[in-house]
Amino acid sequence: MVIRVQVTNFAEAFIRSGITRPTNAKKPQGSSRGHNFLVVLVSSLVLAGCAQTGALDGKAKSAFEEYQAASWFQPYKAFSVGDDLKAYGRSWQYPTAKGAIKTATNECEKHNSWCELYALGNTIVYGMTTRELEDFIRSHNERISGNSPSSDFSSIGAAGRLLNKEEIKERLTGFYYVGRSNNNLDVEADFYSDGRLRVKLDGPKMKKSGKRPMTGRWWLKEDRLCFQVPGIYAGKVECRDVFAKDKEIRLVSDAGEIISKFQAAGSARE
Helix, strand or coil, X not given: CCCEEECCCCHHHHCCCCCCCCCCXXXXXXXXXXXXXXXXXXXXXXXCCCCCHHHCCCHHHHHHHHHHHCCCCCCCCEEEEECCCCCEEEECCCCCHHHHHHHHHHHHCCCCCCEEEEEECCEECCCCCHHHHHHHHHHHHHXXXXXXXXXXXXXXXXXXXXXXXXXXXXXXXXXXXXXXXXXXXXXXXXXXXXXXXXXXXXXXXXXXXXXXXXXXXXXXXXXXXXXXCCCCHHHXXXXXXXXXECCEEEEECCCCCEEEEEEEEEECCC
């Protein structure tokens, strides 16, 4: 008998922001599909074989061997499998583990109604307990970002180091930031201590009326930056992971894409 248990706490953060189902991607950024929650198998029958590549069947086994060996499968990367151990999905070259896991599981679920994480990086995590999975994801993030002395990766993670709630608060509160978005817009943002957020966008194709400052609000939800500004994302609430790399902070989408890069330029302007 196989029992599926929903993963909570740290691992649950991977799915709390919702799922997007990307289209098939080609190299260099991999494809694979992310799901609504990470699960742990606690059946002794499954656990007996879960840590072996041989537990996979047919094409999934060959795909995983390629995933482990090929040079273009680089961190962050993830491999997900269906409960039949035949369907699979994989992702690579994502700036965050979250994006890689979601994409890998989403791709797998195109071929099977139920899929879950099989490997993160080259480490098989299928069958881990909730605590083991949480601890591994945390240590994996540290290795990729270069913050662990036992790092076995030569390159720093593309997005940098993931900030927690207190670090985000310290960096943003009362400061004025300037930067650029991934759609080539210049961005100015004032993060006021009372929760107000003033944003100004500028770009060659923007109408003059769209270049005026827009005022909304910002707040922190667990370890994420959330904001709501009329005129941006149709005024909807958006939440982002915040990474730090050198002097920059980087906002990363649910799909693991770096959507904007900022640097502090002084105190928030009144």
